[in-house]
Amino acid sequence: MTADAQRKLIEEMLDIADVKIGGDRPFDITVNDPRLYAAVLGGGTMGLGDAYMDGWWDCQALDQFFARVMSAGLEKQIRKNKALLWAAFKTQVLNPQRLTKAFEIGEHHYDIGNDLFVKMLDKGLNYSCGYWQSATTLGEAQEAKLDLVCRKLGLSEGMRVLDIGCGWGGFAIHAAEKYGAHVTGVSVSREQIELAKTRAAGLPVDFRLQDYRSITGQFDRVVSIGMFEHVGVNNYRTFMEVTRRCLAEDGLMLLHTIGRNRSGRITDPWIAKYIFPNSMIPSAKQITTAAEGLFVLEDWHNFGVDYDPTLMAWNKNFVDSWDSIKQDYDERFYRMWTYYLLSCAGSFRVRRNQLWQVVVSPRGVRGGYRAVR
Numbered sequence: 001m002t003a004d005a006q007r008k009l010i011e012e013m014l015d016i017a018d019v020k021i022g023g024d025r026p027f028d029i030t031v032n033d034p035r036l037y038a039a040v041l042g043g044g045t046m047g048l049g050d051a052y053m054d055g056w057w058d059c060q061a062l063d064q065f066f067a068r069v070m071s072a073g074l075e076k077q078i079r080k081n082k083a084l085l086w087a088a089f090k091t092q093v094l095n096p097q098r099l100t101k102a103f104e105i106g107e108h109h110y111d112i113g114n115d116l117f118v119k120m121l122d123k124g125l126n127y128s129c130g131y132w133q134s135a136t137t138l139g140e141a142q143e144a145k146l147d148l149v150c151r152k153l154g155l156s157e158g159m160r161v162l163d164i165g166c167g168w169g170g171f172a173i174h175a176a177e178k179y180g181a182h183v184t185g186v187s188v189s190r191e192q193i194e195l196a197k198t199r200a201a202g203l204p205v206d207f208r209l210q211d212y213r214s215i216t217g218q219f220d221r222v223v224s225i226g227m228f229e230h231v232g233v234n235n236y237r238t239f240m241e242v243t244r245r246c247l248a249e250d251g252l253m254l255l256h257t258i259g260r261n262r263s264g265r266i267t268d269p270w271i272a273k274y275i276f277p278n279s280m281i282p283s284a285k286q287i288t289t290a291a292e293g294l295f296v297l298e299d300w301h302n303f304g305v306d307y308d309p310t311l312m313a314w315n316k317n318f319v320d321s322w323d324s325i326k327q328d329y330d331e332r333f334y335r336m337w338t339y340y341l342l343s344c345a346g347s348f349r350v351r352r353n354q355l356w357q358v359v360v361s362p363r364g365v366r367g368g369y370r371a372v373r
Contacts, residue, residue: 001041003034003037003038006037006038006041007021007034007037009037009041010036010037010040010041013074014029014069014074016072016074017068017069017071017072017074018068019065019068019069026059026060026061026064027059027060027061027064027065027067027068028059028060028065029057029058029059029065030057030058030059031056031057032055032056032057032058033051033054033055033056033057035051035056036051036056036057039051039056044075044269045075045268045269045270046269046270046273048270049270049274049336049339049343050270052335052339053274053332053335053336053339054332055335061342062338062339062342062343062346063311063312063315063342063343063345063346063349064346065346066342066343066345066346066347067346067349067350069346070346070347070350070352071350075268104277104278107189107190109275109276109277110167110187110188110189110191110192111189111190111191111192113191113325113328113329114168114191114195115325115328116318116325116328116329117168119317119318119321119324119325120314120317120318120321121138121314121317122138122139122141122142123139124139124142124143124146124170124173124174125167125168125169125170125195125199126142126145126146126167126170126171127167127168127226128145128167128225128226128256129145129226129256129258129303129304129306129307129310129355130142130144130145130306130309130310130313131144131145131148131303131306132144132303132306132309132310133303133306133373137313138310138313138314138317141306141309141310141313142170143174146170146171146174146175147174147178148357148372148373149171149223149225149254149256149357150174150175150178150179150181151372152252152254152299152357152359152371152372153221153223153252153254153359154221154252155175155179155181155221156179156180156181157179157180157181158180158181158182159179159180159181159182159220159221160181160182160184160218160219160220160221161175161181161182161183161184161219161220161221161222161223162183162184162186162215162217162219162221162222162223162243162246163175163183163184163185163186163223163224163225164186164212164215164222164223164224164227164243165186165187165212165224165225165226165227165228165230166183166185166186166187166192166193166196166207167187167189167192167196167225167226168192168195168196168199169185169192169195169196169197169199169200169205169207171183171185171223171225172185172196172200172203172205172207173199173200173203173205176200176203176204176205177203180204181204181221182204182205183204183205183206184205184206184207184208184217184219185205185206185207185208186207186208186209186210186211186212186215187207187208187209187210188209188210188211189209190209193207193208193209212227212231212239212242213238213242215242215246216246217246218246218247218248219246219247219248219251220248220251221247221251221252221253221254222243222246222247222251222252222253222254223253223254223256224243224253224254224255224256224257225256226256226257226258227257228255228256228257228282229257229258229276229279229280229281229282230276230278230279230280231280231282232278232280233265233280233282233286236282236286236287236289236290237290239290240290240291240294240295241294244294244295244362247362248362249362249363250361250362250363251361251362252298252359252360252361252365252369253295253359253360253361254357254358254359255287255356255357255358255359255360256355256356256357256358257281257282257287257355257356257358258281258304258307258353258354258355258356259281259282259283259284259287259302259304259353259354259355259356260281260282260283260353260354261283261351261352261353261354262283263283263285263286264280264281264283265280266280267279267280267281271340274336274340275336275340281353284300284356287356287358291360294362295360295361295362296360296361296362296363296364296365297358297359297360298359298360298361298364298365298369298371299357299358299359299369299371299372300356300357300358300359301356301357301358301371301373302354302355302356303355303357304348304351304353304354304355304356305348305349305351306355307344307345307348307353307355308345308348308349311341311342311344311345311348312341312342312345314341315338315341315342315345318337318338318341319338322334
């Protein structure tokens with residue numbers, strides 16, 4: 001296929017989403033290198049992302065571009081079927097989230113530099129969706145999210161709480177300071193644990209560099225915020241069995257996770273390669289199947305639309321702070337990171353992805369669970 005034919009085919013596809021090459025609207029794209037066309041037609045979403053990182057195309061508002069492309073379903077037309085089949089095979093047979101690979105995500109993503117996340121996130125260093133119901137700033141949204149979790153769990157002074165995927169300690173610190181809880185937090189990121197320990201000095205909080213499968217002990221409450229996306233479908237049942245084993249008979253668990261609308265076993269190849277290796281977004285069916293016979297479902301809350309403003313706020317912080325951290329990265333990283341944040345914002349904007357908070361109990365709350373919003 002000639003370069004002109006490739007361009008024409010891409011133009012026809014973009015027309016479906018009302019996106020123009022060389023247009024003057026924020027979501028239109030500028031092609032800087034004609035190799036883009038072959039990259040997209042041959043490599044699908046991987047080729048599109050790589051080409052952006054290489055500077056072969058630009059867009060003033062990537063979030064708007066992706067919202068339009070995803071609404072039109074264009075990414076399905078340019079996927080590489082062989083690549084997807086291979087990814088599905090690896091997930092089914094090789095279990096990329098197995099225990100021997102548990103720490104890869106920490107090393108690849110969360111350990112790339114605390115300074116980056118300090119600049120990008122709110123002061124509490126919360127790297128998950130905020131709750132914007134009454135919030136006007138990122139900090140307010142994250143504080144509201146943490147308090148929402150605590151209220152849903154019915155935290156009270158002296159409770160023993162297990163925080164699986166504790167990050168930099170945002171929830172643990174909030175639960176200890178505001179509710180008097182004693183929190184044990186685990187993470188597979190060495191950088192997160194070291195900074196979390198510093199931030200929580202003097203509080204009844206214990207942070208451990210540990211995979212969830214090796215957790216022992218029993219707790220009054222279990223919480224997992226933004227970690228389940230790294231568990232993998234082959235291990236969902238194991239995760240539920242571990243949390244059930246660790247939870248007191250009259251306890252509650254809250255699972256905060258990104259969700260997909262249909263069950264699947266693979267992740268977008270560009271995201272898997274550059275951002276979250278071995279990651280996988282669960283469906284509602286996959287979660288409930290994994291929990292069946294172990295837990296009673298008490299509450300299911302979807303506020304996925306709130307991830308759009310959260311990601312946009314992170315991107316603004318990242319862009320505004322770039323000059324102070326760019327000595328540790330390069331221009332290709334800058335393009336990769338903004339591509340990641342803004343493409344994800346677009347996906348939540350058009351409801352391609354969801355954000356769920358699920359509350360479960362071992363035997364059902366006597367008298368019924370009262371949902372908190």
